Amino acid sequence: MRSTLLRPAILATAAIVLGAACSSSGSSPAPSEMGPAGTLGPGGVISVTDAWARATPPGTTTSAVYMQLTNLTGSDDALVSVSTPAAGTAEIHEVSAVAPAPAESTGMGGGMASAAPAGSAGMGGPMMGMHPIEKLPLPAGGSVKLAPGSFHIMLIDVKDPLKDGATIEVTLTFEKAAPITLTVPVKMG
């Protein structure tokens, strides 16, 4: 996928054209808004770069998709859902520090012992855990990177193993901008 390099100017042109096209059919009453990228329709435009999906180790049916999302418009937007024929479910996830909680409050049972006493670590980082988020804000003119240890799109119930070198189709749905369907390369990562 890296071989299909597109020059920034071409990207920009495509983005503007699509944005203009969307402005004519968008349902938002605001005709236009002046933003950092110029006058764009209410449909707005999002650019996606460096997208890739992690190959699935044998025996696993979950994976993650990463990319850089750039909101070229002057109005805030958000990634609200993701779908792909490659997986039963796709969720927007965030990895964040997990505050130690007593086992009783997790409601998970399973013989879990109590969390580490405070200060026992003495070194190293905090616990990190992932959880779904309702949407991923894309501020006007801003760029958000989905990357290991941060935001990612989690694929659940991956139907066929994702092999290094293959591609999958992923559709991103936004609060304002039109949906984007991408062909995403699978990498061992």
Add this chain to the structure above:
Amino acid sequence: MRRISRDRAAVRLARIASAGITATLCVATAGCVASRSPLPTLQPIAPVTALAGASVAPAAAPAGSPGVTPPNPLGPGLGLPSPGAARPTPIAKDPPAMAPPLWLTTTQGQLFDFHQYMGTPILLYFGYTHCPDVCPASLGVLRETVAKAGVPVQVVFVTVDPDRDTPAVLQEYLDYFGQGWIGLTGRNSQILQAAELYGGSYQKIDTGSAAGYAVGHTTDIYLIDKMGMWVETFPFGSSADQIVPELRKIAGQ
């Protein structure tokens, strides 16, 4: 007006490109009417602090303030990572301490014994196979480290999800990343005790994800020298290029 728009957008994208990001994919719309699927349910799991931009490797949280990371002035996940962004600083164990025991069993059902691996440095990590993000990223770093090191090294992976990671599942998973990697399991109480001896921890978290429960866990890589001394800890985000020199140093001791 349109020309101005293009130019401004071009400048914006040129900046992105110059920041080291290769534009490989662009927009392709399937129409302007969004067809949205139901939103995933959000169930806050605990007071959390976003590791915003963790991909650009924030420094390890100082001891005594777990979960506290410097605020990102641009907001969560924002900001273009600069090429060669700072990596977390490895934490030397000073003075080195005898590696705490791992009273756990291998996927072959044998009690793990550090003494069997005297003479070979060990890279130790705690994780689980249902983790699609942090764990494979860390194991990818370990794989790269082993490949680049050019010295014998033993990778040991302790599951923090023994209920789902059966010995067979665990070994199949590890074999994907490297040859001869050792997977350890046990009862949760045993595994948690082992993790805590290394300053780590883990706990199940019900996230409301369709994937079922997740396991929050510490994500450090521990380096144990060939005499069985724990000498260094590499926080998440460390690169193989950071670990390899340390590995070579202790391999030559």
